[in-house]
């Protein structure tokens with residue numbers, strides 16, 4: 510695997526308001542290896558995706574798309590490279606004032622390289638791929654949560670990216686919606702797209718990914734396969750896989766603290 514076929518981070522540090530989100534974080538998404546980054550809410554998963562896309566600048570360390578280091582470069586210098594990557598944001602991030610079709614075709618239309626007829630053909634093809642072509646002329650407000658996610662995926666597919674990032678694609682969906690998204694991810698992978706997902710949904714992660722990165726306290730504490738993760742002796746990994754009394758104990762302590770506080774201030 511050559512470096513031109515990967516998206517990487519080297520020793521990235523990123524803090525917000527003095528709080529370390531990532532510290533000396535190394536990461537590599539190789540083309541053809543579908544990966545999930547696991548971690549609790551607030552661990553910094555979305556931050557990693559934004560750093561890999563160049564939407565955030567690290568305070569230290571470097572990010573590479575292929576051979577090109579994008580850290581410190583003006584966006585105009587890596588905009589072409591970034592077209593190899595698409596992201597499906599957690600909420601879908603659809604434009605409410607545009608129809609589904611306009612949302613999916615928006616980028617292609619903005620680029621101005623294709624005719625309207627060609628864009629319409631691509632939009633329909635992508636909507637058919639995700640199974641929501643009947644929603645072509647609807648507005649996002651008229652769609653269910655699962656349909657919105659699928660439209661967001663169709664939009665990501667419009668530019669035929671090599672890599673697609675999925676930010677918590679199954680959060681808030683019912684079991685059928687979760688199944689649909691996992692199935693879609695598998696079909697994309699079979700077609701040659703490399704997926705990077707961030708989630709805390711283990712079941713989804715295990716059916717859609719080859720390798721796993723576990724983020725804990727600003728660091729990568731584990732990297733490996735599902736079997737390696739399940740066999741890991743690291744307590745933080747085991748705690749994540751099978752939350753025990755200890756995590757419930759934390760919640761209980763929190764409840765106690767609130768009860769005491771309420772009693773004291775009543």
Ligand SMILES: Nc1ncnc2c1ncn2[C@@H]1O[C@H](COP(=O)(O)OP(=O)(O)O)[C@@H](O)[C@H]1O
Nearest residue numbers: 525526530548549550551552553554555556557
């Ligand atoms: N723009 C921001 N301003 C302040 N804090 C932020 C901002 N973005 C993220 N954070 C904080 O950074 C941490 C990591 O956020 P995020 O990457 O969204 O976590 P995750 O996606 O794992 O839930 C969180 O604690 C969040 O509160």
Ligand SMILES: [Mg+2]
Nearest residue numbers: 554555556676
């Ligand atoms: Mg997030």
